[in-house]
Amino acid sequence: MKCPYCGYKDTKVTDKRVSQGGTGIRRRRECLNSKCEKRFTTYEKIEQIERYVIKKDGRREPFNKDKIYLGIVKACEKRNIGHDKIDSIIADIEEKIQNQKEIPTNKLGEMVMKNLKKIDKVAYIRFASVYKDFEDVEDFKDLVREVK
Structure with a gap:
């Protein structure tokens, strides 16, 4: 996952939790660029089929x-x-x-x-x-x- 602050391509997941009533995952990530090392949150959810x-x-x-x-x-x-x-x-x-x-x-x-x-x-x-x-x-x- 690309860091939104510096654009560095490598990050690590520091925490993950189920969210949105069990239909999503919230992940805390940390940039592995030694000059940045900022943390950010990403969300993953099930893609709903358009019916x-x-x-x-x-x-x-x-x-x-x-x-x-x-x-x-x-x-x-x-x-x-x-x-x-x-x-x-x-x-x-x-x-x-x-x-x-x-x-x-x-x-x-x-x-x-x-x-x-x-x-x-x-x-x-x-x-x-x-x-x-x-x-x-x-x-x-x-x-x-x-x-x-």
């Missing part, structure tokens, strides 16, 4: 877990579902898509529905009604029959 969501109309937009979170919160409104459960759904989805650069919205929606169906059928129906764009009461009836 994109493929919309129904073919548009691509950056993956935003907050959108999924808000959709789940809305579906779980006035239900006895804690934010820890919602966070675990988000974590499950992120884990499943971690190596994918592109993910279609229908796959994301299906993942959310699968998780909601396990924890609360009413929240599942609420989410599905928006996600599947229900147009009439028959759509609701069909889904309720399926859930029973």
Whole structure:
């Protein structure tokens, strides 16, 4: 690592610690140039994969877990579902898509529905009604029959 003070190419690590919630490393370094010997800090972190969501109309937009979170919160409104459960759904989805650069919205929606169906059928129906764009009461009836 090049010294930021004198440009000398050799440095040594004097201390290193895990940082940023376990996703990074902080290193204290010392310049080995006898005329400099200054200390400085470097950080190393995991490079995040840029993920994109493929919309129904073919548009691509950056993956935003907050959108999924808000959709789940809305579906779980006035239900006895804690934010820890919602966070675990988000974590499950992120884990499943971690190596994918592109993910279609229908796959994301299906993942959310699968998780909601396990924890609360009413929240599942609420989410599905928006996600599947229900147009009439028959759509609701069909889904309720399926859930029973």
